[in-house]
Amino acid sequence: MNPEQLWQATLGELELSLSKANFTTWFKQTAIASLENGRVVVSVPNTFTKTWLEKKYQKTLLSSLSRLTDREVKEIVFQVGARPALFNPSSSAVPISISINHGATPVNTMVNEGGLNPRYVFTTFIIGKGNELAHAAAKAVADKPGLAYNPLFFYGGVGLGKTHLLQAIGNEIRRREPNKRVLYATCETFTNEFIEAIRSGRGKKFHDTYRNVDVLLIDDIQFISGKTETQEAFFHTFNDLHQANKQIAISSDRHPKAIPTLENRLISRFEAGMITDIAPPDFETRSAILETKCQEKNYQLSEEIIRFLAANIQSNVRELEGVLNKIIAFHQLKNIPPTLDFIKTMLISTQQANKKSFTPKQLIQTVAAFYDIQIEELLGQSREKRLAYPRQIVMYLLREDLRSSYPAIGHELGGRDHTTAMHACEKIARNLENDPRLKHEIDMIKQRLCTG
Ligand code: ADP
Numbered sequence: 001m002n003p004e005q006l007w008q009a010t011l012g013e014l015e016l017s018l019s020k021a022n023f024t025t026w027f028k029q030t031a032i033a034s035l036e037n038g039r040v041v042v043s044v045p046n047t048f049t050k051t052w053l054e055k056k057y058q059k060t061l062l063s064s065l066s067r068l069t070d071r072e073v074k075e076i077v078f079q080v081g082a083r084p085a086l087f088n089p090s091s092s093a094v095p096i097s098i099s100i101n102h103g104a105t106p107v108n109t110m111v112n113e114g115g116l117n118p119r120y121v122f123t124t125f126i127i128g129k130g131n132e133l134a135h136a137a138a139k140a141v142a143d144k145p146g147l148a149y150n151p152l153f154f155y156g157g158v159g160l161g162k163t164h165l166l167q168a169i170g171n172e173i174r175r176r177e178p179n180k181r182v183l184y185a186t187c188e189t190f191t192n193e194f195i196e197a198i199r200s201g202r203g204k205k206f207h208d209t210y211r212n213v214d215v216l217l218i219d220d221i222q223f224i225s226g227k228t229e230t231q232e233a234f235f236h237t238f239n240d241l242h243q244a245n246k247q248i249a250i251s252s253d254r255h256p257k258a259i260p261t262l263e264n265r266l267i268s269r270f271e272a273g274m275i276t277d278i279a280p281p282d283f284e285t286r287s288a289i290l291e292t293k294c295q296e297k298n299y300q301l302s303e304e305i306i307r308f309l310a311a312n313i314q315s316n317v318r319e320l321e322g323v324l325n326k327i328i329a330f331h332q333l334k335n336i337p338p339t340l341d342f343i344k345t346m347l348i349s350t351q352q353a354n355k356k357s358f359t360p361k362q363l364i365q366t367v368a369a370f371y372d373i374q375i376e377e378l379l380g381q382s383r384e385k386r387l388a389y390p391r392q393i394v395m396y397l398l399r400e401d402l403r404s405s406y407p408a409i410g411h412e413l414g415g416r417d418h419t420t421a422m423h424a425c426e427k428i429a430r431n432l433e434n435d436p437r438l439k440h441e442i443d444m445i446k447q448r449l450c451t452g
Pocket residue numbers: 020101124125126127131156157158159160161162163164165289317318321
């Protein structure tokens with residue numbers, strides 16, 4: 001296995017246990033710079049990433065690397081700027097076709113003009129009960145841009161095909177009418193370009209980029225939450241395009257009404273078009289997806305194994321793909337054939353690796369003890385700052401470390417509303433960026449949790 005393949009397989013494992021945003025943030029620009037005498041040097045873009053990876057992921061990465069190389073790798077270090085060659089699938093020593101999805105901007109797939117990735121097309125999208133409406137609406141929009149539903153807005157959980165569908169709309173329109181100007185951008189890109197435009201006084205360029213299009217596809221719009229000026233910019237872009245009958249399609253992880261601080265005027269614009277949800281695939285759809293992905297990758301799995309995987313991996317399509325990639329990696333890189341027993345063990349070890357070592361109860365106890373307050377106070381209704389603040393930290397950690405859903409977090413904290421949980425998590429995440437004290441406190445709490 002060459003370093004490139006090794007890093008892909010390692011990230012493939014890790015990807016399963018992280019949110020996409022998290023994964024993209026920390027691993028997008030990483031690669032193995034060298035691998036010598038059991039020591040892996042991973043290049044990272046900046047010191048911030050270096051510190052973070054050292055602190056949060058060193059152990060996990062090392063154990064994956066060690067496992068994948070039969071304990072050959074014994075040490076991992078992170079180095080800023082040791083510029084590696086970017087992943088280039090064609091340079092692989094072994095002619096295999098593993099494509100591990102690295103999120104919105106995959107490192108190992110071509111992204112064409114307009115931000116479109118040719119991999120995401122309608123023909124490879126499997127239709128099931130959970131996504132048939134979203135799929136039909138996307139098709140309709142691709143058939144008659146600007147005329148069917150405008151805007152088209154779909155929302156659903158992680159890994160359910162939102163990006164795939166958005167991109168499929170763009171690819172399909174371009175296939176039929178190559179002259180149409182299609183632009184795909186994540187909300188993050190839109191925001192960054194907007195901020196950059198303001199900073200550098202190049203407002204016109206920004207304006208032109210987003211106005212001179214026939215089709216605008218914006219992914220993960222929920223990240224616009226809390227960004228007043230970006231919302232303003234988006235509102236005007238939206239209006240200009242809409243008035244000119246240009247097609248707009250938007251994805252989000254939740255309904256517009258559930259996006260905290262999303263302005264009403266934007267909500268009502270979205271509601272004027274078509275809003276549809278995407279639900280997780282059922283068993284039949286999961287099986288069909290696995291079969292198709294196997295075909296795409298030119299790989300065979302027995303019916304028994306497909307059924308086993310479809311029955312046991314229920315959360316989302318990305319996870320299904322991740323496990324499939326892992327099976328193929330083990331087979332092709334390590335020569336371990338996919339027997340049912342092997343796959344069972346593999347799934348159990350993945351699930352255990354993902355399981356965190358503390359419970360919500362322990363978290364609540366630890367935070368209460370840390371801030372010297374009573375558990376009853378923490379779960380109670382008082383909004384005193386000395387109670388509200390630790391409460392928000394509990395919610396944030398429930399979300400970040402235990403991946404609880406917002407309703408579950410609300411429930412855990414004495415029956416609060418899910419929007420309260422959402423606000424709390426976002427507030428802490430925001431504050432963490434420029435409040436070293438808060439960061440320190442959270443680190444201490446985590447330390448206490450881990451040392452139990
Ligand atoms: P989201 O944007 O909702 O988080 P993605 O669109 O990135 O999810 O999908 C995750 C992965 O699963 C992608 O590789 C995508 O191609 C695949 N996928 C999701 N839904 C389907 C589907 N219905 N049929 C085929 N592949 C799918």
